[in-house]
Amino acid sequence: MDIRQLQYFSRVVEMGSFSRAAAYLHVAQPALSRQIRALEIELKESLLIRNGRGVTPTEAGERLHGHARGILKMLARTYEDMENARQGRAGSVSLGMPTSLSNSISLPLIGKLKNELPDAKVHILNGRSNQIQEWILSGQLDMAVLFDAPASPMLEIHEVHAESLHLYEVLPEEEHDVIGPDFSLNELAELPIIITSRPNRVRELLENALAREGHKLLVECELDSLETTFQMIQKGMGVTVATPRSRRTVNSAAKGLRMRKIVKPEILLKVQIVLPVRRLNNRLHEAAFELLYGLCSDLLRP
Numbered sequence: 484m485d486i487r488q489l490q491y492f493s494r495v496v497e498m499g500s501f502s503r504a505a506a507y508l509h510v511a512q513p514a515l516s517r518q519i520r521a522l523e524i525e526l527k528e529s530l531l532i533r534n535g536r537g538v539t540p541t542e543a544g545e546r547l548h549g550h551a552r553g554i555l556k557m558l559a560r561t562y563e564d565m566e567n568a569r570q571g572r573a574g575s576v577s578l579g580m581p582t583s584l585s586n587s588i589s590l591p592l593i594g595k596l597k598n599e600l601p602d603a604k605v606h607i608l609n610g611r612s613n614q615i616q617e618w619i620l621s622g623q624l625d626m627a628v629l630f631d632a633p634a635s636p637m638l639e640i641h642e643v644h645a646e647s648l649h650l651y652e653v654l655p656e657e658e659h660d661v662i663g664p665d666f667s668l669n670e671l672a673e674l675p676i677i678i679t680s681r682p683n684r685v686r687e688l689l690e691n692a693l694a695r696e697g698h699k700l701l702v703e704c705e706l707d708s709l710e711t712t713f714q715m716i717q718k719g720m721g722v723t724v725a726t727p728r729s730r731r732t733v734n735s736a737a738k739g740l741r742m743r744k745i746v747k748p749e750i751l752l753k754v755q756i757v758l759p760v761r762r763l764n765n766r767l768h769e770a771a772f773e774l775l776y777g778l779c780s781d782l783l784r785p
Contacts, residue, residue, distance in 0.1 A: 484522060484525055484526075486554075486555070486558060487518070488518050488519075488521065488522050489551040489554060489555060490508075490551075490555060491504070491508065491510075491515055491518045491519065492518075492519055492522055492530065492544075492547065492548070492551060493548060493551045493552060493555060494507060494508055495515070495519060495531065495538060496531075496538075496540050496544065496548045499536075499537040499538060499539065500537040500538060501515060501516060501519075501537075501538060503537075519531065522547075526543070526547070528541070528543035528544075528547075529541050529543065529544075530543055530544035530547060531544055549617075549621060550621075552621060552623065553620070553621030553622040553623065554622070556621070556622045556623050557622040560622070563575065564765060574603065574604070574765065574767050575603060575604035575605070575606065575767075576596075576603055576604070576605060576606070576625050576626075576767055576768055576771040577606040577607075577608065577623065577624045577625050578592075578605070578606070578607050578608070578624065578625065578626055578627060578628075578771070578775065579607070579608045579609070579610065579615040579618055579619065579624045579626075579627035579628070580607070580608075580609060580615070580627060580628040580629075581609065581610070581611065581612055581615070581628070581629070581630065582609045582610075583709065583729070583732060584628050584754070585607065585609045586732050587728065587731070587732060587782055587783070588628065588778060588779065588782060589607055591778060591782065592607075592774070592775060592778055593605055593607070595774050595778060596771065596774060599770070599774065600767060600770055600771070600774075603767055603771070608623075608624065611682060611683070612629050612630050612631075612632075612682070612684055613682050615627045615629060616629065616632065616633070616638075616757070619638065619757055619758075619759055620637055620638075620759065622759070625758070625759075625762065625768050625771070626756060626757065626758045626768070626771070626772055626775065627756070627757050628643075628754065628755070628756055628757075628775070628779060629754075629755050629756075629757050630684040630685075630752055630753065630754060630755075631684050631688070631752065631753045631755070632755050632757045636760065637759060637760055637761070638757050638758070638759065638760065639757070639758045639759070639760050640755050640756075640757050641755060641756045641757075641758075641776065642753055642754075642755050643754045643755060643756060643776065643779045643780055643783060644753075644754045644779065644780065644783045644784050645751040645752065645753050645754070646726040646727065646728060646751065646752045646754065646783070647726070647727070647744055647745070647749055647750065647751060647752075648685065648688065648689065648724050648725070648726060648744075648745050648750040648751070648752060649724065649725065649726065649727060649742040649743060649744050649745060650666045650671060650722055650723075650724055650742065650743045650744075650745055651713065651716055651722060651723050651724070651725060651729075651730075651737075651740050651741070651742050652716065652722045652740065652741060652742075652743070653716060653717065653719055653739065653740060653741075654739050654740055654741045655741075658741070660741065661730075661740070661741045661742065662741065662742060662743075663741045663742065663743040664743060665743060665744050665745075665746045666743040666744065666745055666746070667745075667746060667747045668692055668693065668696060668698075668745055668746070668747055668748060668750070669696060669698070669747070671689075671693070671724070671745060672693055672696070672698035672699070672700075672701065673701070674701065674721075674722050675701050675702070675703035675721050675722075676700060676701060676702060676703055676721060676722055676723060676724065677703055677704045677705075677706055677712050677715055677716065677720070677721040677722070677723045678700070678702060678704075678705060678706070678712075678723060678724065679705065679706065679707050679709075680705040680706075680707055684752065685724060685725065685726075685752060686700070688750050688752060689724055689750065692748065692750050703720075703721045704720075704721065709725065709729055709732065709733055710733040713733055713737050713740060716740055717738075717739050717740065724745065726752055727742060728783060730742065754779065754783055756772065756775060756776055756779065758772065
């Protein structure tokens with residue numbers, strides 16, 4: 484297996500066609516087919532399904548494509564890093580974070596990076612925590628902000644902050660304090676809840692905590708938009724669980740709601756910065772990490 488074969492294979496998968504991939508790569512289609520066939524023979528797996536509309540990857544092909552993207556991305560980053568070092572340029576940095584954090588962090592982070600590292604190219608990818616972890620491990624990201632990243636020998640984890648989970652409900656009439664009394668986990672088990680669909684770290688923490696107490700989460704509705712969730716609560720259609728930061732994220736939608744800290748036990752959501760253990764070490768990435776860590780600390784801590 485060599486880099487050219489992985490490049491050819493990735494291009495065929497991404498374009499869904501041998502003929503289109505061959506035209507893009509400027510190689511003869513029979514030569515391209517031979518390279519893919521050589522990969523299949525070496526790996527003892529069928530990698531592509533050919534049909535009337537083109538080609539699609541098999542399960543083994545999907546797996547190889549994931550590895551190939553990471554390898555090719557790392558190769559491109561290696562060339563870029565060496566070229567930048569030779570010419571004295573800053574280079575680029577790729578960061579990932581969940582959308583719920585990106586709303587708070589992305590704009591000030593880009594501003595800081597542009598101010599302090601003006602020659603750097605900045606790429607920010609948003610996704611769910613499990614997606615971002617895959618991107619980190621595959622080499623597509625240099626670093627990421629994650630919720631409760633799983634311990635892994637492949638990841639270097641730096642904890643920034645831990646947020647308590649709170650119940651959000653309609654503010655009772657004639658009450659003005661948006662912070663209500665504490666709320667026990669056992670009480671929560673009896674309430675229909677509006678919550679994000681799986682996979683979601685807040686939901687996972689909540690379900691695990693309830694399971695330890697012998698309860699199940701009573702899901703009224705699954706909804707991935709926090710703003711719409713708050714709007715439903717305003718109309719008395721249920722309650723939800725989120726962090727205090729969520730109120731700042733969608734401030735207008737949180738009007739008329741109060742939050743109550745969940746206790747007995749308290750449930751904490753850890754915010755962490757994660758880097759791949761195997762990575763290119765350069766001044767840009769070190770500086771970007773320091774800026775990201777400092778910014779997260781300033782913006783996320785109360």
